[in-house]
Amino acid sequence: MPQINYNERSWAIDVISEINIYLANKSWHVKSAGGENTIRNEKSSLFPDVLIFKDSAKKIILQGWELKMPDTPITDTELINNAKIKSEILNNNSFILWNVTSAVLYVKKGNTYSILKSWDSIDLHSRSEVKENENLWKDLLHTILEDLNDYFEHGEITESGSSEILAIDKIIDIVLENIDSTAENIKENIKSSAVLDAQIDNWWLSSAAEYGFSSQAQKDAKHKLPTLSKVILTDWFFKIIFGNIIKRYFNEAKIIETITYDTTVSEALQIIANISEHCNFWNIFGNNIANELVSDNAWKQLVQLNVFLSNLNIGGVDIQILQNLLQSSIAYAKRKVAGQFATPPQLADLLTRLTIDKKGGITFDPCCGTGTIIKQAYSLKEEYEIGQEQIIESIWASDKHSFPIQLSTLTLSNPGNIGKILHIFRSDVIELHVGQTIAFKDPNNGNQVEKQLPMVDYVVSNLPFIREKEIKKLNPNIKEINKLIREQTKAKKTLSKKSDMFAYIPFYLYDIISDNGKIGLILSNAWLGTDYGEIFLELIQKYFNIDRVVISGKGRWFNNAKVVTTLLIATKRNISDPIDLDRRISFCTLKEKLENIADIKKLSSEIILNKESDWVNIQSYSINEIKQLENIGIPWSGYFANLNWLPTVAEKLIDSKKYFDFIRGERRGCNRMFYPAKGHGIEDEYIEPVLKNLKKASSFIATSQTQAFCCSKSIEELETLNHTGTLNWIRSFENQMDKTNKKLLPIALRKPNMFWYEMSTKNMADFVVNINFDKSLFIAMLDKRSFFDQRMIGFSIKEQYKDENKIFLLALLNNILSMFFIESFGFGRGLGALDLRETKFKKDFKILNPELLSDAQKKEIIKAFQPIFNRDRLPLEKELQQKDRIDFELMLLKIYGLDKYYDTIKQTLLHLYKTRFAVKEKKRKKA
Incomplete structure (x- = not known):
C-alpha cells in the first residue's frame, strides 16, 4: 500500500541517504550529500533540498538540488527561479532540478544559467507512486551521479572561485x-x-x-x-x-x-x-x-x-x-x-592617517556607529606592525546605542583577537570621563573585568548630525557645557542655542584627551558658514589648535543630498596659553573622488606636508592672516580659495550697511489668507504688491507678481467704513485651523501690537537678494518699492542716499567682487544650493566705495553696466565669459586701481563656486 504522507521532504531524506550509500566506496569528485536538516516544504526556504559535497567531512558544497514530486512540472518558472536564488546563496555555479520523473542540470555561464543535461527515463505521474517505485528513481539517481562526477572531473562544471561559503548579500536581502x-x-x-x-x-x-x-x-x-x-x-x-x-x-x-x-x-x-x-x-x-x-x-x-x-x-x-x-x-x-550614512572606508582611512601621529597611541571613537573608523585605526596600527596585544589595548570605542556597538564589535573581530577583551562599550559621549569604570567580560572564562577609561591620545569620529530642535528631547543636558566654557575661558560668548549637536561634543572630549593629543572629526559643513558656526569656531580655538580642514571638491563623501561634510583635524592646547599668531592652518580641497584615489596614504602625506598635487589643492593662512580676513567679513567657507589679494582690495571697499538698511522678507504664515486668490472681494486699499520669489526675474529687474492682503484697521473701523469685502475675508478665516500647529488662526497668528489678521507693509525694499542661490549670483532691483517674501533679503536705500542713481548702485551690487562676497558668505547644501544669512549680509556685505568716485566715473560705470542690465542674466560661468561683462569688470576695477587683480578674483570666485557644485552629482547621459 502506498504511503499517502510521502512528500518532498520524505523523498529528499531518502535521496540523501541513497547518495551517501552509493558514494561510500568511490573516490569520485563528489563525495557525499547532506541537507536533510534544512529541508522545508515552504516557499521561503533559503537552501536547496539536497547539498552535494566535495568532501566526506561536508565542508565544501559543490551543488544544490531542488526536489519536487511528479505533479510539479520541471519547467515551473517559480521552481527554476527559486533554485537559481539558492544556487547564488551557496556561491555555486550549477544546480539540479528533479521531479522524480525527469531531472535537469543547469550551469552558470557568465551571469546566466542554461541547461547542460536532461535526464528523462521514469514513467511516474503521481506522488503516491514514488515510494513504491524507489528502485526506478534510484537507478536514475545513480546515472545522474555518474554524469555529474564526469562533468566535474572534466571541468565542464567548475567549482565556485569564491572564498565565502555563503553569498551573504542574497540571504540578507x-x-x-x-x-x-x-x-x-x-x-x-x-x-x-x-x-x-x-x-x-x-x-x-x-x-x-x-x-x-x-x-x-x-x-x-x-x-x-x-x-x-x-x-x-x-x-x-x-x-x-x-x-x-x-x-x-x-x-x-x-x-x-x-x-x-x-x-x-x-x-x-x-x-x-x-x-x-x-x-x-x-x-x-x-x-x-x-x-x-x-x-x-x-x-x-x-x-x-x-x-x-x-x-x-x-x-x-x-x-x-x-x-x-x-x-x-x-x-x-x-x-x-x-546605507549612505555609514562612513566610507576611504574617508575613514584618510581621517585616521591625518590624525594619528604615534601609531601606538590610545585611539578612541566615542560615536563609533558601524565601526568603520575604529576598524581603520586598528588596520593602521597593524600596517605599522604594532603588536596585537598593544593594538587591542590602544583601541577604544563607544556609542549611545546597542546596534552600532554590535556592528563595531563585529567589525573589529578577527582570528587574532578572538578571546581578547575588545574595549567597545555603550555610553553617551557627554558622560565620558577619564577613570570611568567600564565593565567587560573575559571571553575565556566569563568573569567580569572592570577597566577605567584612560586618557586618550587621539579621538577619531564621525559626529552625529542632530539638529537643534531634536537636541531638546534627545540630550536636554548637553548645553550644560556652556557653564564650563564660561568658567574656563572667561568668554562672553557661549555656544549658540541654535547649534547642532556636533558643535557641543568637542568640548566634552577635551578633558579625556592627553596633552598635545588630537581630534580628527567628520562634521557637517554648517560650522563654516552659519551664525552658530562662527561662535563654535571662536570657542573651539581656545581649546584646540586647528591644524587643517579638508573638504571635497569632487562629489559628496556621503551619498545623501542633505549632508555635505568636512574633516577637522586639531591638536589640544592649554586654554590659558597665548595664541600663536604665526601658526598656520591648511584648507584642503580634494580634486578627485576619494574612491578614485588609489593611494590614500600618499594623499594623506601630501596633505600633511602641505604639498599640492593632482589630488588636492591647499591654501594655508596664518592665524594673523585669518584675523584679517575675518575682519573683512569672510567666513571660513571662503578660505579654500586664494584670498591673498583681498586685504589690498579691501582698502577700496565699504560696508554696504552705510548705504542700505537690510530687511528680512515678511513671514506671517497662512499663505491662503495673506496671499488671496483672484475673486477675493477685498477692497483695493488693502491689497499690496508683493514679490514672492525671483524665479521669473530673468534680468536684474524683479516685478511683484502676487497680491497680498494688508490691513491694519480694527474690525470696528472696517464696520464703520462699511468695507464688507475685507470683513467677509477676515471672518472666513476666524474658525479655520492653522495647518502647522493645529490652533485656530486668531490664536496661531497672534503677534504683539498687531491684529491677528494684520501683515505689516513697513518692510519695503529697493533691491532684493535670495537667501538660497543656485547657478546665478545676483542682486535684483525691484521695479517699484515693494515688500517681499521671507525667502529674500531686502536692501532699502537710506534716506541720505535716495538721490543716488539706482542703476549705479545695482552695478556696485552686481560685479565680480560682490559676487565673490555672496559666494563666500554662505555654505553649500547637498544639491549645490548656497545658503545665506541676513545677519551676515547686514554685518559684512561690502561694495566698492562710491565715495571714492567722481560723478563722471559714476556715469562711466552706469554706461558700462547698461548692456548687462538690458539683457538676461546667465549662469555664473557663462556670465563671466560674456564680452560686455568682461569689459564692465575691467573698467570698474581700473577706476578703482584694481584691474591687475581681475584674473585672481575671478579664479577665486570660480573655485568657490565649482566647489559648491562639486557635491551635486551629474546625471549620466543615457546611451
Whole structure:
C-alpha cells in the first residue's frame, strides 16, 4: 500500500541517504550529500533540498538540488527561479532540478544559467507512486551521479572561485523582505505596551538621523517601524552568523545548534544570552528593542540559516573563509541598514592617517556607529606592525546605542583577537570621563573585568548630525557645557542655542584627551558658514589648535543630498596659553573622488606636508592672516580659495550697511489668507504688491507678481467704513485651523501690537537678494518699492542716499567682487544650493566705495553696466565669459586701481563656486 504522507521532504531524506550509500566506496569528485536538516516544504526556504559535497567531512558544497514530486512540472518558472536564488546563496555555479520523473542540470555561464543535461527515463505521474517505485528513481539517481562526477572531473562544471561559503548579500536581502511583516508585528504589540512604545520613540528620536530621517518630521514618521524592523532582522542575522563562527573557539557556543524549527524566539533569546554569559560578546548577543517581535516568516528563515550553519562542519572550514563570511556580512549589512550614512572606508582611512601621529597611541571613537573608523585605526596600527596585544589595548570605542556597538564589535573581530577583551562599550559621549569604570567580560572564562577609561591620545569620529530642535528631547543636558566654557575661558560668548549637536561634543572630549593629543572629526559643513558656526569656531580655538580642514571638491563623501561634510583635524592646547599668531592652518580641497584615489596614504602625506598635487589643492593662512580676513567679513567657507589679494582690495571697499538698511522678507504664515486668490472681494486699499520669489526675474529687474492682503484697521473701523469685502475675508478665516500647529488662526497668528489678521507693509525694499542661490549670483532691483517674501533679503536705500542713481548702485551690487562676497558668505547644501544669512549680509556685505568716485566715473560705470542690465542674466560661468561683462569688470576695477587683480578674483570666485557644485552629482547621459 502506498504511503499517502510521502512528500518532498520524505523523498529528499531518502535521496540523501541513497547518495551517501552509493558514494561510500568511490573516490569520485563528489563525495557525499547532506541537507536533510534544512529541508522545508515552504516557499521561503533559503537552501536547496539536497547539498552535494566535495568532501566526506561536508565542508565544501559543490551543488544544490531542488526536489519536487511528479505533479510539479520541471519547467515551473517559480521552481527554476527559486533554485537559481539558492544556487547564488551557496556561491555555486550549477544546480539540479528533479521531479522524480525527469531531472535537469543547469550551469552558470557568465551571469546566466542554461541547461547542460536532461535526464528523462521514469514513467511516474503521481506522488503516491514514488515510494513504491524507489528502485526506478534510484537507478536514475545513480546515472545522474555518474554524469555529474564526469562533468566535474572534466571541468565542464567548475567549482565556485569564491572564498565565502555563503553569498551573504542574497540571504540578507531575503531576510529583509520581512521588514513590512515585522513592522506590522511591532505595531500590533505597541497597542498593548506603553513601555515598548516609549522605548521605540526614544530610539527613533536619537537614531533617525543615522538612517537619513528626521525624528521631528511628520513625513518621516512612517519610516520609524520599518527602520527598526530592518535593524532587528539584521541584528538576529549577526547573532546567528557570529554564534556559529565562535563555536570553534568556545564549546559553550555550541548550544546555538539547539535553535531549531521548534524553538520559539523567546527561547532563542535565552540561548543567545547563555552563550554571552559564558563567552562574553554581549555587544553582539545583547537583547535590543523588540528583538522578540520578528515576524513568523522571518523567524523561519533565520532558523533555516542557523540549522544550515549548525550542520556545516564549521570546525573544519578554513579560518580565513570564516573571517570573509563575517566581514562580508558586516559590509553588506552596513550598506543595507546604515546605507549612505555609514562612513566610507576611504574617508575613514584618510581621517585616521591625518590624525594619528604615534601609531601606538590610545585611539578612541566615542560615536563609533558601524565601526568603520575604529576598524581603520586598528588596520593602521597593524600596517605599522604594532603588536596585537598593544593594538587591542590602544583601541577604544563607544556609542549611545546597542546596534552600532554590535556592528563595531563585529567589525573589529578577527582570528587574532578572538578571546581578547575588545574595549567597545555603550555610553553617551557627554558622560565620558577619564577613570570611568567600564565593565567587560573575559571571553575565556566569563568573569567580569572592570577597566577605567584612560586618557586618550587621539579621538577619531564621525559626529552625529542632530539638529537643534531634536537636541531638546534627545540630550536636554548637553548645553550644560556652556557653564564650563564660561568658567574656563572667561568668554562672553557661549555656544549658540541654535547649534547642532556636533558643535557641543568637542568640548566634552577635551578633558579625556592627553596633552598635545588630537581630534580628527567628520562634521557637517554648517560650522563654516552659519551664525552658530562662527561662535563654535571662536570657542573651539581656545581649546584646540586647528591644524587643517579638508573638504571635497569632487562629489559628496556621503551619498545623501542633505549632508555635505568636512574633516577637522586639531591638536589640544592649554586654554590659558597665548595664541600663536604665526601658526598656520591648511584648507584642503580634494580634486578627485576619494574612491578614485588609489593611494590614500600618499594623499594623506601630501596633505600633511602641505604639498599640492593632482589630488588636492591647499591654501594655508596664518592665524594673523585669518584675523584679517575675518575682519573683512569672510567666513571660513571662503578660505579654500586664494584670498591673498583681498586685504589690498579691501582698502577700496565699504560696508554696504552705510548705504542700505537690510530687511528680512515678511513671514506671517497662512499663505491662503495673506496671499488671496483672484475673486477675493477685498477692497483695493488693502491689497499690496508683493514679490514672492525671483524665479521669473530673468534680468536684474524683479516685478511683484502676487497680491497680498494688508490691513491694519480694527474690525470696528472696517464696520464703520462699511468695507464688507475685507470683513467677509477676515471672518472666513476666524474658525479655520492653522495647518502647522493645529490652533485656530486668531490664536496661531497672534503677534504683539498687531491684529491677528494684520501683515505689516513697513518692510519695503529697493533691491532684493535670495537667501538660497543656485547657478546665478545676483542682486535684483525691484521695479517699484515693494515688500517681499521671507525667502529674500531686502536692501532699502537710506534716506541720505535716495538721490543716488539706482542703476549705479545695482552695478556696485552686481560685479565680480560682490559676487565673490555672496559666494563666500554662505555654505553649500547637498544639491549645490548656497545658503545665506541676513545677519551676515547686514554685518559684512561690502561694495566698492562710491565715495571714492567722481560723478563722471559714476556715469562711466552706469554706461558700462547698461548692456548687462538690458539683457538676461546667465549662469555664473557663462556670465563671466560674456564680452560686455568682461569689459564692465575691467573698467570698474581700473577706476578703482584694481584691474591687475581681475584674473585672481575671478579664479577665486570660480573655485568657490565649482566647489559648491562639486557635491551635486551629474546625471549620466543615457546611451
